[in-house]
Amino acid sequence: xxxxxxxxxxxxxxxxxxxxxxxxxxxxxxxxxxxxxxxxxxxxxxxxxxxxxxxxxxxxxxxxxxxxxxxxxxxxxxxxxxxxxxxxxxxxxxxxxxxxxxxxxxxxxxxxxxxxxxxxxxxxxxxxxxxxxxxxxxxxxxxxxxxxxxxxxxxxxxxxxxxxxxxxxxxxxxxxxxxxxxxxxxxxxxxxxxxxxxxxxxxxxxxxxxxxxxxxxxxxxxxxxxxxxxxxxxxxxxxxxxxxxxxxxxxxxxxxxxxxxxxxxxxxxxxxxxxxxxxxxxxxxxxxxxxxxxx
Amino acid sequence: xxxxxxxxxxxxxxxxxxxxxxxxxxxxxxxxxxxxxxxxxxxxxxxxxxxxxxxxxxxxxxxxxxxxxxxxxxxxxxxxxxxxxxxxxxxxxxxxx
Amino acid sequence: xxxxxxxxxxxxxxxxxxxxxxxxxxxxxxxxxxxxxxxxxxxxxxxxxxxxxxxxxxxxxxxxxxxxxxxxxxxxxxxxxxxxxxxxxxxxxxxxxxxxxxxxxxxxxxxxxxxxxxxxxxxxxxxxxxxxxxxxxxxxxxxxxxxxxxxxxxxxxxxxxxxxxxxxxxxxxxxxxxxxxxxxxxxxxxxxxxxxxxxxxxxxxxxxxxxxxxxxxxxxxxxxxxxxxxxxxxxxxxxxxxxxxxxxxxxxxxxxxxxxxxxxxxxxxxxxxxxxxxxxxxxxxxxxxxxxxxxxxxxxxxxxxxxxxxxxxxxxxxxxxxxxxxxxxxxxxxxxxxxxxxxxxxxxxxxxxxxxxxxxxxxxxxxxxxxxxxxxxxxxxxxxxxxxxx
Numbered sequence: 001x002x003x004x005x006x007x008x009x010x011x012x013x014x015x016x017x018x019x020x021x022x023x024x025x026x027x028x029x030x031x032x033x034x035x036x037x038x039x040x041x042x043x044x045x046x047x048x049x050x051x052x053x054x055x056x057x058x059x060x061x062x063x064x065x066x067x068x069x070x071x072x073x074x075x076x077x078x079x080x081x082x083x084x085x086x087x088x089x090x091x092x093x094x095x096x097x098x099x100x101x102x103x104x105x106x107x108x109x110x111x112x113x114x115x116x117x118x119x120x121x122x123x124x125x126x127x128x129x130x131x132x133x134x135x136x137x138x139x140x141x142x143x144x145x146x147x148x149x150x151x152x153x154x155x156x157x158x159x160x161x162x163x164x165x166x167x168x169x170x171x172x173x174x175x176x177x178x179x180x181x182x183x184x185x186x187x188x189x190x191x192x193x194x195x196x197x198x199x200x201x202x203x204x205x206x207x208x209x210x211x212x213x214x215x216x217x218x219x220x221x222x223x224x225x226x227x228x229x230x231x232x233x234x235x236x237x238x239x240x241x242x243x244x245x246x247x248x249x250x251x252x253x254x255x256x257x258x259x260x261x262x263x264x265x266x267x268x269x270x271x272x273x274x275x276x277x278x279x280x281x282x283x284x285x286x287x288x289x290x291x292x293x294x295x
Numbered sequence: 296x297x298x299x300x301x302x303x304x305x306x307x308x309x310x311x312x313x314x315x316x317x318x319x320x321x322x323x324x325x326x327x328x329x330x331x332x333x334x335x336x337x338x339x340x341x342x343x344x345x346x347x348x349x350x351x352x353x354x355x356x357x358x359x360x361x362x363x364x365x366x367x368x369x370x371x372x373x374x375x376x377x378x379x380x381x382x383x384x385x386x387x388x389x390x391x392x
Numbered sequence: 393x394x395x396x397x398x399x400x401x402x403x404x405x406x407x408x409x410x411x412x413x414x415x416x417x418x419x420x421x422x423x424x425x426x427x428x429x430x431x432x433x434x435x436x437x438x439x440x441x442x443x444x445x446x447x448x449x450x451x452x453x454x455x456x457x458x459x460x461x462x463x464x465x466x467x468x469x470x471x472x473x474x475x476x477x478x479x480x481x482x483x484x485x486x487x488x489x490x491x492x493x494x495x496x497x498x499x500x501x502x503x504x505x506x507x508x509x510x511x512x513x514x515x516x517x518x519x520x521x522x523x524x525x526x527x528x529x530x531x532x533x534x535x536x537x538x539x540x541x542x543x544x545x546x547x548x549x550x551x552x553x554x555x556x557x558x559x560x561x562x563x564x565x566x567x568x569x570x571x572x573x574x575x576x577x578x579x580x581x582x583x584x585x586x587x588x589x590x591x592x593x594x595x596x597x598x599x600x601x602x603x604x605x606x607x608x609x610x611x612x613x614x615x616x617x618x619x620x621x622x623x624x625x626x627x628x629x630x631x632x633x634x635x636x637x638x639x640x641x642x643x644x645x646x647x648x649x650x651x652x653x654x655x656x657x658x659x660x661x662x663x664x665x666x667x668x669x670x671x672x673x674x675x676x677x678x679x680x681x682x683x684x685x686x687x688x689x690x691x692x693x694x695x696x697x698x699x700x701x702x703x704x705x706x707x708x709x710x711x712x713x714x715x716x717x718x719x720x721x722x723x724x725x726x727x728x729x730x731x732x733x734x735x736x737x738x739x740x741x742x743x744x745x746x747x748x749x750x751x752x753x754x755x756x757x758x759x760x761x762x763x764x765x766x767x768x769x770x771x772x773x774x775x776x777x778x779x780x781x782x
Contacts, residue, residue: 005346011297012355015370016323019353021330022374027353038297041591043459056607057307059598062297062321064591066462066599069481072455075447079415079459079467080591082443086414086465092593110455113448187350221375224351312610314618315490315551315589316603320596 003191009034017060018052022220024210024227025049025126027184029097032124032206035194038063039092041084043077045107046070047099048133048212049126071106073098074114077121093122093198100127100141103207104165108140111205115174118202122194125167125205128212136215140165143235144282145275146267148215153270163282168207172241177202179241180249183209185227189238189249209236217266226265232256234283237290246294258283298355299323301369327354331373333388337364341385348377348386393577398570400563403531404470404496404556405430406570407538409440410578411494413468415460417445417453422508423560424472424498431468442468450475454482454495461491462599464590466542469493472560473500473514480518486553487522487615489600490589492545493553494538495523499661499712500560501747509748510560511712512661516689516721522615524554524622525689527660529646531568534558536639539573539582543629546585549621559662559712561748573637581636619691626688644693646685649675650700653682655763658701658726659710660686663751667710670756681760692725698733706737706763710756712745719743719771738766744774 013033019026025048033040042065044050050067053060068076073096081094098107103125111123130148131137137150144163147153151160171179178200182190190208197204211226213219218226230236233256238249258280262268271279299321304311344362356367357377364377364386378386398406405427408416416435418428434440443460447453450471457467471479476497486493497515501507515525524545528534537556545554558564591597603611623644630641648668650656657667664685671681684700686693701707711722718724723741730739742759744751755774762768 005350008350010358012299013297015299015321015355016301016325016327017354018327021353021372022376023353027351030353030355031350038596039593051602054598054601056316056318056601056603057305057322057324059318059320059322059601060299061598062299062596064320064593064596064598066459066591066597067601068459069451069455069485071451072458072482075417075452075455076459076462078445078447078452079417079456079461080463081459082415082445082456083460083463083465083467084591086443086460087463089593109448110452113452116448117446184351219375221379223353223374224376224380307607307610309610312607312614314614316488316601316611317589317597317599318601320598322598 003035003195004188008191009037011038011062013038013040013062014053015060015062016058019048020214020220022213022223024184024212024223025099025128026052028124028126028190028208028210031187031191032095032097032194033063035191036093036095036198041080041092041094043068043073043080043094043096045073045098045102047102049097051133070102072110073102073107074110074121074123077123078114078117078119081119081121094120095122095124097124097126100125100129101131101139104140104167112174115171115176115203115205118177120201122197122204122206125207126210127207128210128215130215132212132215141167144279145271147270148267158270158272158275168239168241171205172246175244176205176241179205181207181237181239183227183231183236183238185224185231186238193240215267218264229256229261233258233261234287235261239294248290248294251291301326326369327372328369331371331391333373333375334368334371334391335366335373335375335377335386336389337366338385338387339363341383343383343385345382347380347382351376351380393574394572396570396572397567398531399426399565399567400528400531400534400558401426401498401565402430403535403570404538404558405434406572407535408468409434410573410575411539411542411582412440412466413442414465415443415445415457415467416469417447417456417467418469419447419450419453419471419475421472421475423500423564424470424496426564427470427496450479451482454479454486457493458482458486458489458491461493462489462591464587466585467493470496472498473502476514476518477502480521483518483521483523488611490551490615490618491553492551494541494545495553495555497555497557498560498564499557507747508560510562511746511748512557513713515555515557516713519690519721522552522619523690524552524619525557526554526687527557527689528563529662529664529685530563531570534563535570535572536633536641539578540629540633543582544622544625547625550618550625551587551589552618552622557661563662577636581632622691644688644691644696645700646687647700648683650682650684653680654705655679655681655760656684656701656704657681657708657710657759658684658686660689660722663710663745666753667756670753674760679760679764686722689725692729694729697726697729698735701737702735704737707739708742708759708763709739710742710744710759714743714746740768741771742774743771749775
């Protein structure tokens with residue numbers, strides 16, 4: 001059964017937090033918890049969502065939730081899942097919410113270990129494409145060309161010189177039972193992937209694009225627009241990995257303009273036409289691969 | 296409805312601070328209403344209760360009651376996502392003062 | 393009860409089997425490895441009903457144990473040296489979260505230069521991490537501490553993680569006759585773990601949160617107070633232990649012929665046995681010497697130490713540790729504890745055994761000679777000649 005606004009749990013499990021207005025990450029956490037319900041046990045490492053949600057005595061999770069070390073989202077999930085099982089509790093979901101840095105950089109070792117053990121957990125990476133909590137520094141998931149406070153855009157270097165690490169396929173390469181990509185812009189797709197993950201035994205990974213208006217340099221009201229356009233222009237794709245196979249969830253017939261997507265964001269303002277050409281070409285190459293190799 | 300709520304007790308002295316870093320879930324002591332410079336206002340005439348605003352609100356402050364969007368102004372930060380997504384244009388952003 | 397011929401590591405694993413942890417997460421590192429090997433064998437043969445989790449690092453080992461503890465179950469991990477340092481972040485996290493995890497640490501030198509042999513720089517560098525720290529002398533005490541550590545750590549008034557240290561190789565790999573208690577006896581000693589400090593579906597919690605300047609200090613103070621409350625609990629645990637198993641322990645420190653001693657050597661760990669032998673031989677020559685073995689570095693035996701050495705003419709500290717640019721950490725702790733206690737005897741520091749270098753019979757005799765003749769320096773390096781140490 002698919003999840004929709006009507007069937008979604010009306011309870012609000014992440015509420016009263018101090019995330020910036022228009023925060024994509026908080027939308028991802030909020031909605032994922034609405035799918036998983038009150039028996040979700042959430043682990044959040046150091047990062048935006050823990051910083052905005054857990055300042056004693058302002059505690060913004062209605063369900064069980066705990067902050068892990070920055071590197072320890074997956075390993076703490078492992079311990080919690082094992083502990084609950086030892087207590088004979090069956091009806092719960094151990095779910096992690098880590099940012100892009102917490103996932104692709106400092107937390108990748110523990111994530112890899114958890115997938116290797118096939119621990120029964122859901123790991124959600126809310127990807128806002130930089131270390132936003134510390135003030136917009138480059139992470140392994142910062143895209144090519146993005147200006148951050150550690151990849152300044154100047155005459156010599158135009159922001160980040162490296163493409164985004166491909167976490168979805170890195171995770172899939174472990175032959176994980178289920179992995180998916182999503183965006184907060186198409187929330188129903190995200191909700192249904194969470195729902196699907198919650199029914200699968202073993203490790204599940206969902207990588208959700210969650211724009212940060214502060215870091216991306218867009219108006220706070222435009223989070224959802226940006227989160228849709230990144231998919232519409234083909235720079236992000238919605239896909240699943242299941243039963244050892246990749247499957248594309250949405251294959252746009254025509255892409256919207258990459259340039260238009262980039263030019264709306266202050267972090268890409270400096271890009272030259274040549275830079276945009278590189279980005280567009282790399283998009284095309286990726287899609288060529290996807291269309292010829294994935295279902 | 297399960298949801299974190301603002302509690303009476305807001306200050307924690309020596310005796311109130313727990314031994315361990317473990318406390319009742321969903322314990323709030325402050326609201327976020329002061330963050331807003333603009334506020335969403337729902338026109339109940341044109342609101343069709345489509346729930347898009349509810350689905351996409353990062354703060355979860357919108358609920359649908361009797362088929363209409365209702366906003367919890369204690370926690371709305373005034374981002375304007377709801378207004379932007381509202382197809383029938385039933386949510387307008389208005390200046391706080 | 394059964395007599396077995398066991399190494400320190402094996403004895404510790406036997407103790408852990410008796411303590412019945414729910415979750416074991418550990419990563420191999422020499423000279424700790426035997427503990428995790430033994431425990432995985434016990435899980436395999438069904439004699440230990442626990443989740444054995446093969447983690448990918450020491451950081452994950454302790455992070456996983458913290459998750460298990462936060463889920464309300466008993467957790468165990470073990471490490472050594474670089475591994476302890478790699479998980480250092482989690483040490484502070486576990487104590488701040490008041491997760492009563494037990495960890496065995498095989499004391500080993502820290503790189504660089506690389507070295508797998510025993511000294512105590514690894515654990516002594518983590519004295520401030522908020523863990524109870526005990527140092528075992530032999531395999532029997534190792535096994536007994538494995539059981540007692542859970543009793544103390546999980547005690548409602550303490551709720552603090554516990555690190556049991558075994559000297560690398562000298563203790564971890566040396567075989568001794570060990571009395572292994574029967575499981576029924578162990579059950580009589582160690583109650584099941586119960587806590588409110590856990591994630592709970594019926595009573596949901598937000599845990600391991602941030603606390604600003606107004607309350608952070610209070611949390612830290614309470615952490616300190618709880619560690620001090622471990623002192624009477626250690627006594628209580630040892631009393632109960634003696635009643636059930638017939639073996640007696642002596643709290644934060646162990647004294648040997650200190651009552652009338654003019655010269656007292658203070659040390660920790662497995663070297664204490666040799667020190668006592670030498671004390672006996674020196675006493676045959678009419679020199680009244682005694683030995684204090686510190687069993688707990690945290691909580692520190694401030695009061696007990698002052699009482700033990702109050703009549704001595706001079707004190708020597710023998711430690712396998714150095715805090716570069718200062719002196720031995722054990723020495724610093726001792727000097728601080730004796731402040732204001734009306735003790736006028738000079739205290740000398742003897743640093744040796746770094747990187748597993750042998751501390752000989754003769755080295756220890758020389759320590760007593762030097763403090764007796766007053767020719768010792770404030771800080772002395774065993775085996776480094778005068779003139780070399782400039």
